[in-house]
Amino acid sequence: MAKKKKGSKKNTKASKSVQTSEWNERKPVLIFAGSFLLICLGFYLITNMVWFSSFRAPILSVYSGVSAFLLNILGYGVTATGELLSSNAFSVSIEEGCDAIAPAILYAVSVSIFPIAWQARWKGLLFGLLAIFILNIIRIVTLFLTGIHVPSLFDFMHVDFWQAIFIVFTVGIWIYWMRWASNITQSAITKAS
Secondary structure: OOOOOOHHHHHHHHHHHHHHHHHHHHHHHHHHHHHHHHHHHHHHHHHOOHHHHHHHHHHHHHHHHHHHHHHHHOOOOOEEEOOEEEOOOOEEEOOOOOOOHHHHHHHHHHHHHOOOOHHHHHHHHHHHHHHHHHHHHHHHHHHHHHHHHOHHHHHHHHHHHHHHHHHHHHHHHHHHHHHHHHHHHHHHHHHHO
16 A cells, blocks of 8 residues: 655645745736736727717817917917918828827826825826826927928837837836835835834
């Protein structure tokens, strides 16, 4: 007859304990990632529906109006009509994809589902979305100026440069907010104890 080893039950329990511990450590990250993907997918579907254009049009008009205002301060004689910016030298239409809605959604979802106090989330949403709005205004103004002064670089600036800047900026501002919010929360916990 074969003898059972006494240590095999202990090894099995220890193995299950390690697996449970690993799951508990990974669980918040997996929940965050799964929630992020599902919510972003939902927003992607919503923003690509025909009726969403009635929400997008006013956003594009705001970008156009603010950009025209800034370009006029610089002396370029620009008019804004809906999403169209035009001057005697150059015209550009601010279209879907140039509205910063996608990076704003990615940032807002990341901040909203991050497991931290809502007070830190609201501040992150307010300042982060404002920063994305300002960056998009800078983008539109620089693209308009590129179209006037260096038209050969317009496609590069539009497709390559500013796409990369938006990705890096959105991820960077989220990481900055996440560190700030974690430090604030940790300070509050330390003061409370």
